[in-house]
Structures are given as structure tokens and as C-alpha cells.
Amino acid sequence: MSKKKKKKGILKYIIVIILLLFVIAFFSSLIIIPKLIKIDIGEKSEKIKFNQEYKIKEGKATLLGNKINIKHKGKINEKKLGKNKIKYTASFLIYKKNTTKIVDVIDEEKPQITLNGNEEITIYLNEEYKDSGATASDEYDGDLTSKIQTTGEVDTKTIGKYEITYTVKDSSNNESQIKRTVIVKENDNRNIIYLTFDDGPNDTYTPKVLDLLKKYDAKATFFVTGYGNDEYIKREYDEGHTVALHTFTHNYSIYSSIDTYFDDLNKVEDRVFRITGEHSKIIRFPGGSSNTVSKKYNIGIMTTLTKMVEEKGYQYYDWNISSGDAGNTTDPNVVYQNVISGIGPDKLNIVLLHDRTSHTYEALEPILQWGKSNGYRFMAITSSTKPVHHGVNN
Numbered sequence: 001m002s003k004k005k006k007k008k009g010i011l012k013y014i015i016v017i018i019l020l021l022f023v024i025a026f027f028s029s030l031i032i033i034p035k036l037i038k039i040d041i042g043e044k045s046e047k048i049k050f051n052q053e054y055k056i057k058e059g060k061a062t063l064l065g066n067k068i069n070i071k072h073k074g075k076i077n078e079k080k081l082g083k084n085k086i087k088y089t090a091s092f093l094i095y096k097k098n099t100t101k102i103v104d105v106i107d108e109e110k111p112q113i114t115l116n117g118n119e120e121i122t123i124y125l126n127e128e129y130k131d132s133g134a135t136a137s138d139e140y141d142g143d144l145t146s147k148i149q150t151t152g153e154v155d156t157k158t159i160g161k162y163e164i165t166y167t168v169k170d171s172s173n174n175e176s177q178i179k180r181t182v183i184v185k186e187n188d189n190r191n192i193i194y195l196t197f198d199d200g201p202n203d204t205y206t207p208k209v210l211d212l213l214k215k216y217d218a219k220a221t222f223f224v225t226g227y228g229n230d231e232y233i234k235r236e237y238d239e240g241h242t243v244a245l246h247t248f249t250h251n252y253s254i255y256s257s258i259d260t261y262f263d264d265l266n267k268v269e270d271r272v273f274r275i276t277g278e279h280s281k282i283i284r285f286p287g288g289s290s291n292t293v294s295k296k297y298n299i300g301i302m303t304t305l306t307k308m309v310e311e312k313g314y315q316y317y318d319w320n321i322s323s324g325d326a327g328n329t330t331d332p333n334v335v336y337q338n339v340i341s342g343i344g345p346d347k348l349n350i351v352l353l354h355d356r357t358s359h360t361y362e363a364l365e366p367i368l369q370w371g372k373s374n375g376y377r378f379m380a381i382t383s384s385t386k387p388v389h390h391g392v393n394n
């Protein structure tokens with residue numbers, strides 16, 4: 001081998017080694033240089049409140065103390081719960097380093113819960129209690145009223161203090177709660193008006209009367225007959241009024257004998273039972289227990305009937321405030337005056353009305369307004385309501 005050839009061979013090796021060193025240096029730089037890049041993006045994970053405006057922070061990057069370029073990519077949706085990613089990329093020539101920031105949009109806000117109606121409610125023993133519920137809304141979930149859980153019960157047959165709790169959770173499990181106290185107390189008849197409507201149902205006026213009672217959240221007692229449409233008796237019952245018994249025909253000839261009276265009473269009782277599923281035991285004699293018309297048919301029959309009905313488990317109610325709507329007047333103002341002039345806060349107020357005339361209907365709303373604004377409650381007669389008895393004249 002010549003010297004020249006040998007030299008050439010060594011040169012080749014040197015070149016190959018140099019190239020190799022370059023390659024090694026290049027690849028090493030790809031690993032080492034990014035490691036020398038320092039990135040500052042503040043907190044790597046952040047929590048923000050739903051709907052809270054968030055401005056993405058600019059990052060800072062240096063390589064051996066010199067500022068280099070840094071960019072970020074990604075968006076924050078503050079209107080949606082969950083994690084958002086922001087990717088930061090620092091670069092110098094061909095060298096890059098990445099890091100990410102997580103921004104978690106969370107809902108820590110409790111739902112708002114509000115009672116419908118008062119925080120404390122007093123009802124009387126055996127009075128119907130209808131809970132008016134609560135409403136709830138949440139900043140994130142919106143209306144949560146349908147998600148409210150109600151616990152607690154009111155035993156309207158037992159005097160006591162009851163608590164009803166309304167609880168609602170939003171989709172992030174934030175919980176809110178509100179309570180209501182319901183007091184069941186003995187009915188002392190203070191500030192109560194018992195409106196009673198006789199001779200119905202009447203297809204024209206009964207539905208109108210029911211609408212008004214509903215509007216004023218008033219309960220009443222209907223002494224019904226065999227007339228009118230079943231659906232109005234059903235409504236009276238469903239809407240929390242007392243369906244009581246007058247008689248089926250309301251013909252005074254029912255006073256001809258004990259049997260004719262009870263046949264007629266049984267007939268209306270059967271009607272009410274067929275419609276409501278309940279046997280009503282609250283009754284009113286046509287003409288009241290003090291009527292004198294029964295004398296024409298059978299002297300002494302009222303004395304017998306008033307005893308007999310009680311023996312059979314009925315309670316009969318007369319009235320102590322007469323509206324005069326069944327004959328004395330057709331003027332709604334007079335009906336109104338007759339009623340309100342008879343009412344007092346410390347007495348039992350049982351008002352006689354008839355749901356079959358326009359003047360009664362027209363007087364009803366002013367009566368309801370007057371009662372409400374004077375602190376009275378309109379209640380239905382129940383078996384625990386003290387009866388008013390006129391006293392028998394026959």
C-alpha cells in the first residue's frame with residue numbers, strides 16, 4: 001500500500017467521525033436545548049366559577065436567561081362546566097417546548113330556594129292543609145323547582161307543630177334547604193266565616209261561585225240537593241269545600257212523615273256518595289230546624305226529626321247570619337250589607353247564602369274582599385265545627 005493511499009483512508013475516517021459527531025451533536029441538541037428552555041405560565045391548573053370572565057395569561061419563556069418566543073392555543077368556555085386545556089409552546093429556532101394549563105370551570109354556587117306562601121302557617125284542627133311548595137333556581141342549572149324534595153307531613157287531625165323541609169341540589173351537588181312550620185291548633189272559631197250555600201248545585205251559578213272561592217282561597221259548605229250537574233258537586237269536593245246534604249227534592253212535602261223525610265235525605269246522600277265516595281253527615285233542614293212550614297204537613301215533626309238525625313249520626317246546622325238572598329232582596333248590595341253587618345270576630349259566623357241567583361253571586365266577591373281585608377278566614381264546616389241550632393218551633 002502506498003503512503004498516498006493510506007493518507008486518503010485516514011482522511012475518510014476523520015470525515016466520517018466528524019460527520020458522526022455533528023449528527024450526535026445535532027440530535028443531542030434536540031434533547032438538551034428544550035430542557036434548557038424555562039417556561040412560566042403561572043398556576044398549571046386553575047379553578048374558575050361558572051360564568052366568571054377569564055383572560056388567558058400570556059406565558060413567559062427563556063433560554064439561558066434570554067427571552068424567547070411563546071404562544072398559546074386553546075379556548076376557555078366559561079359557560080360550560082368542565083376542564084379546558086391551554087397549550088403553551090415556547091420556541092427557539094427549531095427547538096420547542098410545550099406545557100399545558102388546565103382551567104376547570106366549576107359551579108360552587110348553591111341554588112336559590114324560596115317558599116311559596118308563608119314561613120309559618122296556622123291551620124285549625126281538621127282543616128285541609130295544602131302545601132304551596134317552593135321554587136328553586138340555580139345560576140348554572142336554571143329552574144330547579146321540579147327537583148325539590150319535600151319531607152315532613154302535617155297531621156291535620158292532631159294538634160301540634162309540624163315542619164316541612166324543602167331540599168334541592170344542583171347538578172354539581174350544591175345543596176340548599178328551606179323550612180316551613182305548620183301549626184295545627186284547636187278551632188276556636190275566632191276570625192272565621194263559614195259561608196254556606198244551599199239548594200245547589202246550579203249549572204249557572206255554582207261554577208261561578210267556585211271560581212270566586214278559588215280566587216280568594218276561601219272554603220265554603222254546600223248543602224246540596226238532587227238538582228244540577230254532578231260535575232259541580234265533584235268540583236266542590238275536589239276543591240276542598242264541604243259537600244253537605246240539604247234534601248233531594250227540597251219539596252216541603254218531605255215533612256209529611258219521618259219516612260218521606262229520610263227517603264229524600266238518603267237519596268241526596270246516595271248522590272253525594274256516588275260522586276265523592278264519601279258519606280256526608282253534615283245536613284241542613286230545608287227552611288231550617290225552626291221552620292213553621294212543616295207544621296202544615298205534620299205537627300211536631302221537627303221535634304222528632306232533630307232528635308232522630310242526631311241519633312243516626314248526622315249533625316244539623318242552621319245559620320246565624322242570613323243574607324236574605326232567597327226572597328227578601330234581589331239587590332247584591334243589600335245581600336252584602338246583611339252579611340257583613342252580622343259578622344263578628346269573636347263569634348261563630350255561619351252565613352246562609354244560595355248558589356242559584358245572580359245577586360248572590362254579585363255580592364260574593366265584595367264579601368270575600370271584605371272578609372280578607374278584615375282578617376277573616378273563610379272555612380268549610382267540618383264535623384268539629386260547633387253547630388248553630390235555631391230551636392224547633394214545631
Ligand SMILES: [Zn+2]
Nearest residue numbers: 198199286287
Ligand atoms: Zn233550601
